Each structure stands twice: as C-alpha cells, then as structure tokens.
Amino acid sequence: MRRPVLRPAVLAGAGLVVAAAGCVFAASGGAGDGGPNTRPAGVSVRAAAAATVVAPGARPAAPALAGVDLDGEPVGLDGFQGQVVVLNVWGSWCGPCRTEADDLARLSGRTRAEGVRFLGINTRDRERAAAQSFVRAHGLGFPSLHDPDGELLLRFPPALLNPQTIPSTLVIDRRGRVAVSIGGAVTEEELGPLIARVAEEGP
Secondary structure, eight states: OOOOEEOOOOOTTTOOOOOOOOOOOOOBSOTTOOOSSOOOTTOEEBSSOEEEEOOGGGOOBOOOOEEEBTTSOEEEGGGGTTSEEEEEEEOTTOHHHHHHHHHHHHHHHHTGGGTEEEEEEEESOSSHHHHHHHHHHHTOOSOEEEETTOTGGGGSOTTTOOTTEESEEEEEOTTSBEEEEEESOOOHHHHHHHHHHHHTSOO
C-alpha cells in the first residue's frame, strides 16, 4: 500500500511539529494532467501526495471560508462547527484531481458517521458547467465552493496550502484548526488513516 510522506515543515510563528515516515515520488505536470480545459499558467499539478501532520498544540486556525457552491447555494466552514472537515482543492482541468475524485467520494460516505464532512474548493474553473460535469462524473456528494480566481486559497499559510499546487487536501480538526496538509493527489488508503487519526481526537 502506497503511503504519503509525512514530511517536516516550518511555519513561521506556529512551531509546526510533524513526523516523518514512508516515501513518495511527486510529479509536477507531465502526462495525465490535461483535460477539457487548458491547465492555468503557473499551476503545478501533483500526481503523488506528500503529507504534513501538525501536532495539536501547534495547529493554526483555519481561515474563514464562505461563498457559494457550484449551484449558487451558500456554503462555508462555519456550517461544520464541531466536525472534522476534509477540504479538497480541485479543478476540472486537473488530471490528478480526476484520479483521486472517486476515492474522495467513497471516503466522504464512509466517514460521515464519524462526524467527518467534506468540502471542496473548485479553483480556476471560470465556467461552472465544467466543474458541475466533473462532480456528476465522479459522484461527489459534497459541496464545493466556486473559487475561479483562487482568492480563497490565499487565506491559508502557504507552508500548509500552496495555491499553485493542485490538487491539495487539508484535514481540519473539530476545533477548526489545520491538522493535516497534503500536496498532490491522494488515495483512499492514504487519506483514510489520517482522517481517522484526527476524528479520534476529542473536541
């Protein structure tokens, strides 16, 4: 079973503490990252995942996120208080996003009883139609904020969420703090244990 790297990182002023294990090969660009839309300039797609796990005492608060989903309905992090939130950044133009989407759909259903909710950020899709088609194709049952300019991504510390790396995934604990950061596509086998680890923590 392939596991994501748990890599050391430094976040100024937050005392970020992580563990290191496993190995991974990450790819920027390359085959498989095309799609119905041209990949936005300056954006790196990642075909493999590298994870950073933040110690509970050093976790930064997730920024306020609110907006409208792909159907124009209001959605935001404040609607998930007291729950673990898996925040996934994706674009319909991103090959690795397509690779991980089915796994995310399965995980979102499997972990719901544990108080885990999924929220997407759809980035750099100017037209909602392409993003809506992506959601239907992969059976994504969770909402996604429509963020065509990437403005929401800039609210996060770049050490934990690089706005130029797509896909990316964060696990936010029940207190609204960033517990796990993953750059690159992730599988159900990789992400599941990380979610479980955070879900087992108290409020």
